[in-house]
Structures are given as C-alpha cells and as structure tokens.
Amino acid sequence: xxxxxxxxxxxxxxxxxxxxxxxxxxxxxxxxxxxxxxxxxxxxxxxxxxxxxxxxxxxxxxxxxxxxxxxxxxxxxxxxxxxxxxxxxxxxxxxxxxxxxxxxxxxxxxxxxxxxxxxxx
Numbered sequence: 001x002x003x004x005x006x007x008x009x010x011x012x013x014x015x016x017x018x019x020x021x022x023x024x025x026x027x028x029x030x031x032x033x034x035x036x037x038x039x040x041x042x043x044x045x046x047x048x049x050x051x052x053x054x055x056x057x058x059x060x061x062x063x064x065x066x067x068x069x070x071x072x073x074x075x076x077x078x079x080x081x082x083x084x085x086x087x088x089x090x091x092x093x094x095x096x097x098x099x100x101x102x103x104x105x106x107x108x109x110x111x112x113x114x115x116x117x118x119x120x121x
Contacts, residue, residue: 002063002119009043010100012089013053020047029091040091057089058106061098073097084112
C-alpha cells in the first residue's frame, strides 16, 4: 500500500464559525457536530477566530480510492503507530484516509511504516 506525504504543516483547531476559513484553499477539513466545529488546515491559513488550536502536525494520505468494502486499513496503520507510541489524528474523506502525527514523530512514523512494507512517496 502506498502512502503520500503531505508537504505542509497542519493545524487542528476548534472554531466559532467557518466565515474566516478560506474555502478556496486546496486543503482543509471541516467537521461539525452538535458539540463542536473543528477544522484541520495548513498552519499559515488557520483563521483568527479559533477557540482552541494545536499546531505542529504533519500528515500523509493513503493513495488511491479506497472501496468501502475494504476493512482494517486505518486500523492496521494506527496499530503500527500505536505500538511505536506515536499518536494520530485521523480524517477520512469519501475516497481515502488521512493520518496526521505530531511533527516531531513524522519521520519516525514514516520509518516504521516503511519497515512494515508501506511505500512512502
């Protein structure tokens, strides 16, 4: 399985509303529930109206379109990283999954995944 490194630094935050989010940006995730409004974006594009924010994330995506019938892909990757004491923040889209790790763990995360047979691009 192939993983593609994301080249930008990321921020995970809670926001009051999405009015300050640049919806034309090439990369962001918005999640809304009855309890919160969350945003993952490039660090330099984080809006001013954050309630809480956590900078210093890097990420990679599972390449290709994942069929919904595929089971355990995210579980296997997160398990490998957990065994190596690397925490994750995962985001899924219709096509694939994105795994974020803290910047200080990024290189090590890619190394342990490569040792497990993942191709890193």
